[in-house]
Amino acid sequence: MKLMTGLLSATVVSLMAVAMPAQAETLRVGMECTYAPFNYRTPEGEMAGYDVDVAKGIAERIGVELDYVCQEWDGMIPALLASKFDLIVASMSITEERKQKIDFSVPYRVSLGRILGSKDAALKLFDADGKPIPDAFNGLRFGVERASTYAKWVEAKLPGAEIALYDGAQPMLLDLQNGRIDIAITNPMKAYLDFLSKENGAGFEFVSPPIDEVEYFGPGVGVGLRKGNDELLAKIDKALEDMIKDGSLEKFSLKYFPFSIQPANWKGVGQ
Amino acid sequence: MSFDLSLIATSLPKILQGLGLTLNLLAVSTLFGLILAVGILLMRLSRRSWLVWPAKAYIYFFRGTPLLVQLFVIYHGLPQFGFIRQSVLWPLLREPYWCSVIALSLNTAAYVSEILRGGVLGVDKGFVEAGKALGLSKFQRTTRITAPLAVRLALPAYSNEIVSMLKSTALASTVTLMEMTGVARTIVADTFAPYEIFIAATIIYLVLVWIIQTGFTLIETYANRHVRKT
Numbered sequence: 001m002k003l004m005t006g007l008l009s010a011t012v013v014s015l016m017a018v019a020m021p022a023q024a025e026t027l028r029v030g031m032e033c034t035y036a037p038f039n040y041r042t043p044e045g046e047m048a049g050y051d052v053d054v055a056k057g058i059a060e061r062i063g064v065e066l067d068y069v070c071q072e073w074d075g076m077i078p079a080l081l082a083s084k085f086d087l088i089v090a091s092m093s094i095t096e097e098r099k100q101k102i103d104f105s106v107p108y109r110v111s112l113g114r115i116l117g118s119k120d121a122a123l124k125l126f127d128a129d130g131k132p133i134p135d136a137f138n139g140l141r142f143g144v145e146r147a148s149t150y151a152k153w154v155e156a157k158l159p160g161a162e163i164a165l166y167d168g169a170q171p172m173l174l175d176l177q178n179g180r181i182d183i184a185i186t187n188p189m190k191a192y193l194d195f196l197s198k199e200n201g202a203g204f205e206f207v208s209p210p211i212d213e214v215e216y217f218g219p220g221v222g223v224g225l226r227k228g229n230d231e232l233l234a235k236i237d238k239a240l241e242d243m244i245k246d247g248s249l250e251k252f253s254l255k256y257f258p259f260s261i262q263p264a265n266w267k268g269v270g271q
Numbered sequence: 272m273s274f275d276l277s278l279i280a281t282s283l284p285k286i287l288q289g290l291g292l293t294l295n296l297l298a299v300s301t302l303f304g305l306i307l308a309v310g311i312l313l314m315r316l317s318r319r320s321w322l323v324w325p326a327k328a329y330i331y332f333f334r335g336t337p338l339l340v341q342l343f344v345i346y347h348g349l350p351q352f353g354f355i356r357q358s359v360l361w362p363l364l365r366e367p368y369w370c371s372v373i374a375l376s377l378n379t380a381a382y383v384s385e386i387l388r389g390g391v392l393g394v395d396k397g398f399v400e401a402g403k404a405l406g407l408s409k410f411q412r413t414t415r416i417t418a419p420l421a422v423r424l425a426l427p428a429y430s431n432e433i434v435s436m437l438k439s440t441a442l443a444s445t446v447t448l449m450e451m452t453g454v455a456r457t458i459v460a461d462t463f464a465p466y467e468i469f470i471a472a473t474i475i476y477l478v479l480v481w482i483i484q485t486g487f488t489l490i491e492t493y494a495n496r497h498v499r500k501t
């Protein structure tokens with residue numbers, strides 16, 4: 001019996017050894033598959049979105065095949081560590097806490113906030129250098145999401161602001177629309193998709209430049225991979241830098257938003 | 272799970288910053304609620320059916336729906352109508368504070384009016400008849416016999432309602448108010464330490480409830496000072 005098992009496994013190993021070089025290398029990419037417009041399935045069942053475009057671009061440039069693995073957000077890093085896939089391309093922000101467990105590529109998307117306000121109010125809250133003018137915020141009720149990176153920024157830059165804390169962007173935007181608050185800070189991509197591009201948000205606009213100070217918002221969103229894959233990491237970084245330079249990332253962002261969401265040459269709405 | 276006792280100690284003073292607003296909501300809503308409750312009680316006890324039915328409907332509605340839903344209807348629901356936002360009431364309804372006070376007052380009024388009705392129904396007919404025999408007018412009988420006795424009978428249930436109200440003020444944290452629970456939730460969101468922070472909040476609520484209970488025990492003892500214990 002032992003002999004049989006030994007023979008069998010020897011055969012399997014030799015078969016694999018023969019089979020492997022015949023295929024192009026495959027990288028398995030973990031993402032939620034439900035996070036439109038970044039990674040999701042079209043009604044036809046195709047994978048699509050900004051993250052998917054980026055993953056495809058990387059695969060093309062380093063010459064590998066892609067396999068998509070759909071994974072719930074909470075288990076994303078554990079699944080990577082357990083080798084259920086090789087890369088995370090899932091709009092994951094680069095943070096110090098996550099860096100303890102996994103490596104990140106250079107950012108392929110920015111993390112930032114922007115302030116929304118009524119078009120009618122014609123608010124001038126920032127000076128020509130893009131710095132907030134504290135006095136201009138006097139008398140304005142400022143909606144902020146509880147304990148968010150935006151809250152940290154507001155506390156640091158505008159300590160005197162009259163703040164209302166919300167548990168999510170949805171109720172905050174509702175109160176902005178109803179006039180309970182005058183301005184609100186949130187993620188401009190979410191604000192655009194859920195609010196400004198809809199009928200409800202018609203009377204509102206961004207009243208700040210993009211706010212993306214790395215000390216508050218972090219460097220952005222990167223590709224995650226297991227530690228110790230320095231060679232692959234270098235290849236991915238190179239591919240991403242090429243995609244920034246040749247305008248591919250810019251092209252991908254404009255497919256989903258009327259403004260760029262890639263790290264180089266950020267251009268906001270109405271800038 | 273790591274449990275950080277010192278975090279409870281450091282969060283207590285921060286949560287106490289919300290104490291003023293918690294007590295403010297409790298006091299103002301209790302007062303408005305009581306005034307409204309007396310009005311509803313008089314309607315409910317009336318012999319005219321066109322007064323009784325609206326009171327019954329009011330009590331049924333506010334006891335029959337969750338306070339959180341009532342608060343959300345007032346806070347999120349009403350501004351959906353343009354005319355509300357144009358109305359004279361908007362400066363009031365715009366404020367999360369007044370939305371909370373309105374919801375808490377309307378809700379407690381329904382309960383308190385029933386508590387008071389229980390008191391009124393509990394008053395022995397004999398006392399009222401004795402008053403009649405002495406030639407007291409209907410108004411005198413109500414203010415001098417029925418009302419004081421009814422209040423005495425209603426006190427234990429009323430103290431329950433105040434304790435219940437104290438806990439209900441925590442719902443104001445869902446409409447951006449920074450009363451004690453609002454402060455606690457914000458600290459939790461910052462520290463990711465729900466156990467320690469909410470335990471600290473629990474301690475403060477328990478102390479407040481103890482004060483309310485003790486206060487009512489004293490009031491009850493005073494109100495019943497003529498009643499001989501057998």
